[in-house]
Amino acid sequence: MEINPVLVESSVVMAMVLCVHMAVWNQHSWCAIALVIQAFYVQHKWDRLLRSGGAVFQFRPTANSGIVPASMVMPLLGLVLKEKCSAVGNVYFERFFMVVTVTGMMLALFLSLIALGVTRPVPTNTCVIAGMAGTAILYTTKQTLTVSEVIEVLEVLLIFVYLCLIVLYLLPRCFTPGEALLIVGGISFIVNQLIKRSLSLSEAKGDPVNYFLPVVVVGSLLLGVFFALLFCFMESETWVSSLFFHMMTAVLALGILMPWLALFIGRHPIMWLFDFVTLNDKRLCLLGYWLLLACVATCVVLHQNYQRQSGSKKHQASTMVRKYFHLIVVATYVPGLLYDRELLHVASVGCLAVFLVLEYVRYFRIRPMGQLLRQLLTLFLDERDSGPLILTHVYLLLGMSLPIWLFPAACAPKGIFPGAGGLVPYAGVLAVGVGDTVASVFGSTMGEFRWPGTKKTMEGTATSVFAQIIAVAMFLIFDGSINLNSTYSWIVSSITLVAMLEAYTSQIDNLFLPLYLFILLLL
Known part of the structure; x- marks a missing residue:
């Protein structure tokens, strides 16, 4: 008898949810169990929509919907981090992570409603299960969150709806529904937090290092959406358009993001960054070592492309070659984790910004490097890069960096x-x-x-x-x-x-x- 991999994937996620529930054992953990059960039923509706072509947007074709694993990430993160903060008596972050938990549940429920709303005939049993789970989550939300926290959850949900419409329209076949839930949901939460802290600077808390990530994420999002809309009406490959791209990128970085970041850290970001990087010799040595590894990675890309040009046109990078980059990233992150995690945090955020800007240059064919980047990166495409963006290297960076960025110091x-x-x-x-x-x-x-x-x-x-x-x-x-x-x-x-x-x-x-x-x- 052939085993359905989706069932096994869901079973593994369910086992993880039960582990969290046994460790936490509160109202929200019971809601997490209800959420994963309803996500299991809704996932089959999403998969049917994807197979039949009934989904409103175009999703990545080589995967299932991924609703179960994606629905549980944010709620479980909030649950375990809330418990850690509660154990040390940090009330501010305890409430913060409670909001994270409820926000993740609401986003997952919203995606479930989308699937149930467009499925015909209406799946009665699944609607009943989703309704019961939603009722339990809403009741728990009413009992545990204040009015201001509920409003914050609704703000994230509103941002999520608008960002989903923009991202899924502009980037067809780049994500599965589950990946869109996780990525766009995370971005929506970051955007809302940055707006909230910008409106109440006197109440802003935390290390200056922690403000780099949200500013970079929001800045990259604004840059991408602006040029995606602009280049719908003008040709992006001309020198005039390329010059305009570089000028607007500089204006956004120096004229908007830098002053915005300065409001949070109380200093000019470039001066703060210079003092931060040159604090001791260890940091300078780490930066030099990372620069050397970046050169090695560049040489691997150039060497593989040289082999393709001198050999078969169908030459593609093997699994072994792709994993060279995993080894290089391990060699990058381990010394940073051992010797200076703050520097690694800032450096990884900077690397994310560079990766995203280079991807915009490649995607829009911005001169002089756009076409060259297309040729160099095509070699490393796989079945997951079925959309207009190449995100494999960005996902690798995120996978290595997220545990560092999310660590509740x-x-x-x-x-x-x-x-x-x-x-x-x-x-x-x-x-x-x-x-x-x-x-x-x-x-x-x-x-x-x-x-x-x-x-x-x-x-x-x-x-x-x-x-x-x-x-x-x-x-x-x-x-x-x-x-x-x-x-x-x-x-x-x-x-x-x-x-x-x-x-x-x-x-x-x-x-x-x-x-x-x-x-x-x-x-």
Whole structure:
């Protein structure tokens, strides 16, 4: 009997939800169980819409809808982070992460309503289940959130609706419904928080480092939407349009984003960044080392393109070559995690900005580098790059960086959590840099026994788990701040669950795997 991989993927996510529920055990964790059950039923409606072509927008064609894994990421993140902040008595962030939990649930319910609204005939049973889950979540929201917090949730939902319309219209076939929920939902929350803090600067809290990410995300979003709309009415490949692109990018960065960021940090951002980077010799050495690795990555791209030009026109980068970049990223992030996480945080945000601007240059064919970037990156395309954007490298950066960006330093005594929580900043390195790389390489070269219903192999999954355990042992040796106590069995269980998700999911694993490992390690 053939096993449906979607059922196994949903079962793995359900197991993770139950783990969180057993650790948290409150009203919101019960709502999370109701949410994952209704998402399971709604996912089949979304999959049917995608197969029949009944969806309003064009989604990525080589994957299922991904509603179950995507619906649970934000609620589970909010649940576990709320518990950590509650344990140390940080009321401000406890309430903040409660809002994150409810916001994630509302976004997932909204996406469910979209599917149920366009499905014909109306799925009565699924509507009843979704209605019961929605009623439970709304009742819990009424009991636990204040009026201002409910308004904040509604603001995020409104931003999400408008951004979805814009992003899915401008970028067809780039996302599955689940990926759109996770990415656009996260951006919507960031946009709302940045607007909220801009309107109440006196109440803004947190380290100046933490303001770089939201400003970069919002600035990149504004830049992309502006030029996407502009180039609908004019040719983007001319020198005049290219010059206008470069001028407007400089105006946005220097005339809007820099003053905006200065309001938060109280200094000119460039001067603050110079002082931050030159604080000690260690930071300068790390920057030099990272620059060297960037040159190595560039040489790999150029070498592979030279081979394509000198050989067959059909030459494509192999799995082994693609994983070179995973190894380079691991070599980039591990020293930063060991020696200076603040610098790594800022550098990764800067790298995200560079990646997004270069992707705009490639997508719009901005001179002089647009066409060159198209030729260089075409070699590394795979079935997941079916839309107009090439996002593989951006997803890799996000997967490695999200555990660092999301780490709640204000709720961590001495900057680190005890037990398995000490590995939380390493979740991206473990899940993507080590686990996904080893699974792909060993699975494609030596794998013989495939998991039922997928192309992934049991050998790849087993070696992935084993490699991550070895990596944990290495981190214990080199990072003296980690104290796992008696949580070894839970770490192995968490790694195994995430490895099973990697074997069966058709979503962007670089995004989902680090986030789920992040959640499990916080329990």
